Amino acid sequence: MLGNFKYSNPTTLYFGENALDYLKEELSNYGKNIMLVYGGGSIKKNGIYDDVVAILKDSGKNIFEDAGVMPNPTVEKLYEGCKIAKDNNIDLILSVGGGSCCDYSKAVSVSAYAEDDPWEKYFARMEEVDNKIIPVGCILTMAGTGSEMNGGSVITNPETKQKIGHVFGENVFPKFSILNPTYTYSLPKYQMVAGFFDIMSHILEQYFSDSDDNTSDYIMEGLLRSLIHSSRIAVDNPTDYDARSNIMWTATWALNTLVAKGKTTDWMVHMIGQSIGAYTDATHGMTLAAVSMSYYRLIMPHGLEKFKRYAINVWDINPEGKSDEQIANEGLDAMEAYMNELGLVMDAKVLGVTDKMLDGIADGTFISSGGYKTLTHEDIVNILKESMK
Template sequence: MLGNFVYSNPTKIYFGDEALKGLNQELPKYGKKVMLIYGGGSIKKIGLYDEIIKILKENDKEIIEDPGVMPNPTVDKLYEGCKIAKDNDVDLILAVGGGSVCDYAKAVSASAHCDEDPWNKYFLRMEEVDNRIIPIGCVLTMVGTGSEMNGGSVITNTATKQKIGRVFDENVFPKFSILNPVYTFSVPQYQMVAGFFDIMSHILEQYFSGDDDNTSDYIMEGLIRSLIHSSRIAVKNPKDYEARSNIMWTSTWALNTLVEKGKSEDWMVHMIGQAIGGYTDATHGMTLSAVSMPYYRYIMPYGLHKFKRYAINVWNVNPEGKTDEEIAKEGLDRMEAYMREIGLVMNIRDLGVTEDMLEGIASNTFILTGGYKVLTHEEIIDILKSSM
């Protein structure tokens, strides 16, 4: 492990099929007014909404609702949520849903008491939060983002076609998160497998960086192997509790800041995928799957040692009699076969991308420097063309 780091994660996790009972332990710690944030109503269909309302009332809470959070939360929705939170002077935000709901809740938490435009301050200028922060808790119903145990928040500005991720400091992390794998059973297959790849992509963005012998890399290889195994089971039987529970826990550990320690990190797949999302409103995990293979095949020569290791340790490629390049290529071929097997989108055209969008998407892609190759604008265009 190279360099120096500090590790702290303040989020308390309640995990398992009785995790919701943890609400009764957490709610007394906060004031009377609870802002209940959720999405399009799926939590009502599975009965979770009624359970939570009952627990809130039993704890003598005043409930202020903010429903209708969309899969890619918009800045207009953020402004709406900030007004609700500030006007009602809420004491706690309770986000019930998937990663988008949790992301949105964190943005409201940090922005409700901001004296200027939070989009400009926190998402464009990336300034530190210097105003009152509303504590949040999460009840997770879909896995993928890891938002339940980190400071990440992704917001879309539809007017400018920008989809920007902001990682807030630990003071914006959820204070607690409730993870019951059963709540994920009702997620449609398309969204489920998109979430699976979101998990894998989070791990790979951190894995494909650095040259040192890093403990984090060993942890990530184990997480990916677990994900591959359990996702194959879940695709065939979405209600397999053991598989879904393993995936839920893998998702949390993929992006709760642990495995990033000692790493430089890449994140270019996410930068390109988010730029695509800004133009198409496509499902996040599918924007990542659609560009991953062209991207990784492009940067493979620059990080050949790690791609060789990935092929052997994750995809069980037999290195005997093969060059390093042949080993690495076979690993990516096996990864692509797996992606097709579980039903991921493999090209951006299927997400609604057209040729005339490519220049704009590339221009809206933030270029980061932590991976094995710092891309130029023209190289991003080439990768997008290879993804069509």
């Protein structure tokens, strides 16, 4: 394990088919004015909305709705939410939805009382929070982002073609999150498998760094094996409770800051994917899938030892009689075959990327130095070109 670190996670989780039963207990900790955040209305079709509203009313709460949160929440939507929160003296923001709703709710929580423009303050300049924060609670309906147990928030500015994530501190983590795996059953397959790969990518961004003997890497190998096994089952049977519950739990632990401890981390797949999303508004998990293989094949020689370990411990590649490079490549081949099996988008052109966008996407990509290779502008353009073949 590298360095010295502190680990703390203030989010309380309620997990299982009866997890919503704990909402009323949590609501007793907050004032009367609740801002109910959700997306396009699917929670009204599947009955979750009615269940949540009934609990809110039974708890004597005043409900102020903020609907229409889009998959890549925009800065314009953020301003709208800030006005609702501040005008109504909101005591708790209750997010009911997937990662975008959670991300958006955290952005509103820190932005509503910001004296400066919140986009400039928190996403362009990456400043720490120095104003009132509205507490957030999450009811999760999609597994993928891990936003239910971390301080991350990603907002898109369509005008500047930037999609920027700010990882806030523990004071911005959701106070509680309710995770009922059955709430994920009705998700369309495209969104479901995109979420699966978002989980995988979160783990790999933290796994492919360092070469020390690190407990976090052993945990991540177990999480990856569980995800691969359960995702295959869920694709065939979306209502398999064991599979969907394992996936939901894996998603949370993939990005609740635990497995990053004692490590440097990479995040270049996410940085490139987010820049693609700023230009195309494509589904986040699919942008990651489109660039992952070209990125990992580029950096594999610089982290050969870990890629060999990944092949053997995650994909069960037999190392006998093979060079380290052969083993590592077979592991990446197995990963690519799995991605195709799930039906992930592997061609960035399908997501709307064109040759004319390449320099702009590369310019909008934040460069991380935590992985095995620090990318140049040319590297990013080449990764994008490879992802369009």
